[in-house]
Amino acid sequence: MSDSIDTAAVAAPVPTGQSGTVVRSTVMRRLLRNPLGIASLVILGSIALLAIFAPVLAPFEENFANITKTLAPADSVNILGTDSAGRDTWSRLLFGAQLTLLSALLCAGVAIAIGLPAGLIAGYYAGKFEAVSNWVVSILMSLPGLIVLLTIRAAFGPSVWISMIAFGVLISPSYFRLTRTAVQSVRNELYVDAARVSGLSDLSIIARHIFSVVRAPIIIQTAAIAGVAIAIQSGLEFLGLGDPTKATWGVMLSEGFKNVYMTPTLLLWPALAMALTIGGLVLLGNAIRDALEDGEKIKHRKKKTVPAESTTADPAKAGQSRKSVAAVEVGTEHHLIKVTNLGVGYPQADGSVKKVVDDVSFHVDRGEILGIVGESGSGKSQTAFSILGLLPDNARIVGGSIQFDGNYTVAPGDDRVSQERLSKLRGKRISYIPQEPMSNLDPAFTIGYQLVTPMVRVLGISKAEARKRALKLLTDVGIVNPERTFEAYPHEVSGGMAQRVLIAGAISCEPDLVIADEPTTALDVTVQADVLDLLRELQQRLNIGVILVTHNFGVVADLCDRVAVMQNGRLVEEGTVRDILRNPKEQYTQTLLGSMLEGKTPMTMLVSRPGSAAQKEPVA
Amino acid sequence: MSVSLDSSQKSPLLAVENLVVEYPSKRFRAKPFRALTDINITIGQGETLGLVGESGSGKTTLGRAVLGLAPVTAGKVIFEGNDISNASRKERRTLSRDLQVVFQDPYTSLNPALEIGDILAEPLGVQGMEPTAAKKRVQELLDQVGLPSDAIHRLPREFSGGQRQRVAIARALALSPKLIVCDEPVSALDLSTQARVLDLFLQIQKDTGVSYLFVSHDLDVVRHISHRVAVMYHGEIVEQGPAEIVTRDPEHPYTQRLLLASPVPDPDRQEQRRADRHRLLANQRNQIEQAGAVA
Numbered sequence: 002m003s004d005s006i007d008t009a010a011v012a013a014p015v016p017t018g019q020s021g022t023v024v025r026s027t028v029m030r031r032l033l034r035n036p037l038g039i040a041s042l043v044i045l046g047s048i049a050l051l052a053i054f055a056p057v058l059a060p061f062e063e064n065f066a067n068i069t070k071t072l073a074p075a076d077s078v079n080i081l082g083t084d085s086a087g088r089d090t091w092s093r094l095l096f097g098a099q100l101t102l103l104s105a106l107l108c109a110g111v112a113i114a115i116g117l118p119a120g121l122i123a124g125y126y127a128g129k130f131e132a133v134s135n136w137v138v139s140i141l142m143s144l145p146g147l148i149v150l151l152t153i154r155a156a157f158g159p160s161v162w163i164s165m166i167a168f169g170v171l172i173s174p175s176y177f178r179l180t181r182t183a184v185q186s187v188r189n190e191l192y193v194d195a196a197r198v199s200g201l202s203d204l205s206i207i208a209r210h211i212f213s214v215v216r217a218p219i220i221i222q223t224a225a226i227a228g229v230a231i232a233i234q235s236g237l238e239f240l241g242l243g244d245p246t247k248a249t250w251g252v253m254l255s256e257g258f259k260n261v262y263m264t265p266t267l268l269l270w271p272a273l274a275m276a277l278t279i280g281g282l283v284l285l286g287n288a289i290r291d292a293l294e295d296g297e298k299i300k301h302r303k304k305k306t307v308p309a310e311s312t313t314a315d316p317a318k319a320g321q322s323r324k325s326v327a328a329v330e331v332g333t334e335h336h337l338i339k340v341t342n343l344g345v346g347y348p349q350a351d352g353s354v355k356k357v358v359d360d361v362s363f364h365v366d367r368g369e370i371l372g373i374v375g376e377s378g379s380g381k382s383q384t385a386f387s388i389l390g391l392l393p394d395n396a397r398i399v400g401g402s403i404q405f406d407g408n409y410t411v412a413p414g415d416d417r418v419s420q421e422r423l424s425k426l427r428g429k430r431i432s433y434i435p436q437e438p439m440s441n442l443d444p445a446f447t448i449g450y451q452l453v454t455p456m457v458r459v460l461g462i463s464k465a466e467a468r469k470r471a472l473k474l475l476t477d478v479g480i481v482n483p484e485r486t487f488e489a490y491p492h493e494v495s496g497g498m499a500q501r502v503l504i505a506g507a508i509s510c511e512p513d514l515v516i517a518d519e520p521t522t523a524l525d526v527t528v529q530a531d532v533l534d535l536l537r538e539l540q541q542r543l544n545i546g547v548i549l550v551t552h553n554f555g556v557v558a559d560l561c562d563r564v565a566v567m568q569n570g571r572l573v574e575e576g577t578v579r580d581i582l583r584n585p586k587e588q589y590t591q592t593l594l595g596s597m598l599e600g601k602t603p604m605t606m607l608v609s610r611p612g613s614a615a616q617k618e619p620v621a
Numbered sequence: 622m623s624v625s626l627d628s629s630q631k632s633p634l635l636a637v638e639n640l641v642v643e644y645p646s647k648r649f650r651a652k653p654f655r656a657l658t659d660i661n662i663t664i665g666q667g668e669t670l671g672l673v674g675e676s677g678s679g680k681t682t683l684g685r686a687v688l689g690l691a692p693v694t695a696g697k698v699i700f701e702g703n704d705i706s707n708a709s710r711k712e713r714r715t716l717s718r719d720l721q722v723v724f725q726d727p728y729t730s731l732n733p734a735l736e737i738g739d740i741l742a743e744p745l746g747v748q749g750m751e752p753t754a755a756k757k758r759v760q761e762l763l764d765q766v767g768l769p770s771d772a773i774h775r776l777p778r779e780f781s782g783g784q785r786q787r788v789a790i791a792r793a794l795a796l797s798p799k800l801i802v803c804d805e806p807v808s809a810l811d812l813s814t815q816a817r818v819l820d821l822f823l824q825i826q827k828d829t830g831v832s833y834l835f836v837s838h839d840l841d842v843v844r845h846i847s848h849r850v851a852v853m854y855h856g857e858i859v860e861q862g863p864a865e866i867v868t869r870d871p872e873h874p875y876t877q878r879l880l881l882a883s884p885v886p887d888p889d890r891q892e893q894r895r896a897d898r899h900r901l902l903a904n905q906r907n908q909i910e911q912a913g914a915v916a
Contacts, residue, residue: 190729191724191725191726191729191730192729192730192731192732194688194690194722194724194730195722195724195730195789195792196743197689197690197713198688198689198690198713198717198720198721198722199717199743199744199747199792200710200713200714200715200716200717200744200747200748201743201747202710203710205747209732209735209743210732213732213734214734376811376812376813376814377782377811496676525675525676525838526675526838526839526840526879526882526883527675527878527879527882528675529882529884530881530882530883530884530895530898533884534895552811552812553884554812554886555883555884555885555886555891556884557886558884558885558886558887558888558890558891559884559888559891559895578888579888579889582886582887582888583887592813593812593813594886595816596812596813596815596816597812597841597886598816598819598839598841598842598844598845599841599885599886601845603844603845603846603847603864603865604823604845604846605823606820606823606824607816607817607819607820607845608813608816608817608820
């Protein structure tokens with residue numbers, strides 16, 4: 002199973018009674034915990050308050066002029082001085098805030114009013130409306146904005162409101178596109194289908210299931226758009242195209258610029274107000290985005306975070322043993338891979354380490370297939386990935402060691418897989434067959450290219466030789482027309498074919514160990530049988546060791562020599578395939594085998610006694 | 622005479638007759654893609670029809686066509702005697718009381734932003750149920766599918782895959798439907814979880830007499846839960862009959878291949894089955910060659 006499912010299953014137990022409506026308040030709380038978020042909220046809040054209470058706070062009317070006191074420096078009456086007409090700068094700044102903020106809101110409001118509904122309809126219904134609205138949007142976006150605004154000013158006169166409505170219309174495509182894309186991504190989600198089956202009207206589906214998806218991006222976008230609107234509007238006014246009878250920051254900036262040599266502070270105050278407001282809006286948008294991005298950040302701590310509970314790794318000793326570790330542990334040289342007391346954990350936000358693999362030991366020899374069986378969240382994939390050195394960056398080895406062909410890839414005391422040691426082995430001596438064949442081939446390159454490149458790099462052979470080899474490999478994995486597959490792109494072949502290609506890739510550099518992570522889970526049953534045949538035939542011919550991670554006991558019975566059963570990160574049972582499948586000793590293995598449908602009487606209860614099918618799902 | 626005729630007309634809950642589903646091609650004037658060809662199935666009261674086939678065989682499309690989520694190009698979908706193949710949105714709303722669905726993926730079939738209680742109350746609200754009555758019904762449903770009652774105020778992400786699938790089943794049960802279309806409802810689940818969810822499906826059928834159209838790629842699952850089984854291959858039903866016969870002694874070459882391809886959890890029996898499969902494949906290849914030679 003994939004990681005996301007693993008972690009979801011692991012994260013299932015949650016304190017009971019937790020309310021779901023906390024979603025929004027946690028966003029708010031995260032926003033307030035972010036210093037930038039608080040700072041931007043404080044700045045924008047105080048500017049808004051100043052603007053709202055401007056009539057009360059301002060000592061003078063916005064256009065009250067004292068001609069006897071022009072370009073005066075700051076004093077007790079005019080605390081920021083006066084401009085060339087003797088008007089009070091502080092008062093004008095306050096009234097200007099009112100007008101500037103309102104016009105920015107108007108602009109965003111107009112843009113949302115046009116873009117949001119149009120985007121919702123176009124995204125949800127697609128079809129003709131989407132086609133037509135796309136044309137309109139393209140036309141709007143190709144219009145030169147500034148020239149349109151100048152034309153509108155020429156036609157309707159210098160009004161802040163009209164120019165901001167026009168700018169709102171011009172900028173509405175950004176909302177339209179944002180909304181349409183978000184809606185398209187959820188339109189075909191199964192929960193929307195389920196709502197349709199429930200008989201919900203389109204309007205309720207959009208309101209309940211679709212709108213919640215676009216809400217957050219719209220808020221973030223609005224913060225950015227409001228900033229742009231302020232900048233554009235002030236820009237127009239700075240050019241002298243604003244309404245000179247109204248006090249706005251742009252008009253003040255223009256006024257200050259004219260007198261920049263006499264009273265430079267006249268330029269400073271409106272510029273500062275604009276910078277604070279726009280900066281605050283941008284920061285707010287970023288902070289909301291950060292708050293919405295799920296998951297709390299885990300603080301990266303220095304070493305020695307391995308908790309006391311881990312008995313297998315003593316952090317104090319770890320430092321010493323790292324250098325003095327012998328290359329080979331005596332008596333283990335003959336195993337191809339040997340995993341000893343391996344533990345893998347993930348540091349949590351509260352400083353503890355969540356173990357996903359705990360005290361796991363096993364070995365695999367050449368020519369042998371070991372099956373690792375378990376359910377999602379059992380740690381089987383994590384074990385395989387630690388052998389491959391492909392654990393996520395935040396994973397830590399919390400105990401034990403891994404030896405490949407006698408050499409440590411994870412030495413006792415290491416807290417990470419040594420990439421340096423593994424990169425020499427990976428692809429060359431250890432290779433990997435993934436679960437999802439399609440997502441493991443790059444759609445941008447031909448299959449041939451993806452087979453040849455690793456061989457040229459790892460084996461150091463020429464391209465022509467590698468090509469010959471690749472064609473031979475494709476024939477070996479049972480592809481009828483290797484030339485055509487070689488030239489094909491991944492989307493041109495079926496899933497079963499893609500898995501054959503990946504198997505060809507895995508054996509291309511003659512590895513000693515192949516790790517196959519659920520290699521047939523994504524395939525149809527008939528294709529699975531073919532791929533299992535192929536794996537068996539190749540393994541016997543090349544005499545390689547295989548670790549097969551799977552949840553399917555049928556696949557185990559088909560391929561494996563030995564089986565290890567894992568549950569919740571621990572190895573519960575290990576033995577030969579016949580022992581485990583016929584006489585499982587552990588309760589858990591018995592439960593798993595008991596859940597198999599093969600050989601059961603149809604229409605009977607599998608695990609529960611009749612009448613108690615509604616038994617509680619055990620908390621994982 | 623007339624009585625027996627009446628009951629025989631009434632008896633199938635769902636009848637699909639000569640159904641064809643085509644999706645228009647994206648390319649200009651290209652031939653539409655035919656997903657289903659001439660499908661005929663019936664499901665009786667309290668009966669389970671298992672629908673098995675590989676990916677792309679059209680089994681999911683058939684389920685969606687019954688639900689009105691796929692376009693019906695030709696043929697009829699008859700539910701309780703009424704042709705619903707082109708039902709309007711309003712008719713669908715009435716229909717949703719009797720016809721429900723459980724989807725495959727419990728991770729995307731529940732809206733991640735809604736609480737479980739709201740998800741379950743949604744179909745009730747559409748039918749105009751009072752909020753207090755709806756709340757009571759939601760409690761009953763949670764109990765019926767074996768979820769704790771405090772699940773009402775939790776979000777889907779707080780539950781494991783099996784538990785989410787229980788929520789999806791509870792949503793389907795909310796209006797006490799007569800037929801539930803189950804689209805691969807256990808294939809995303811672990812083995813032991815799958816067993817418990819299958820038990821739940823059986824128990825619900827025993828308690829409520831609901832019918833299932835049970836879509837799955839797994840012959841073992843279909844054999845376990847179905848009264849009758851239909852096998853789909855390339856958009857057509859190639860074989861149909863009692864579960865015991867179709868899943869143990871199939872006639873159609875594809876079903877035979879399918880049966881022998883699914884591995885059994887015992888190394889020696891599996892080796893036997895593998896040999897049987899290779900023999901079958903060789904036989905079928907020979908037959909095709911002979912047929913080609915005769916032609």
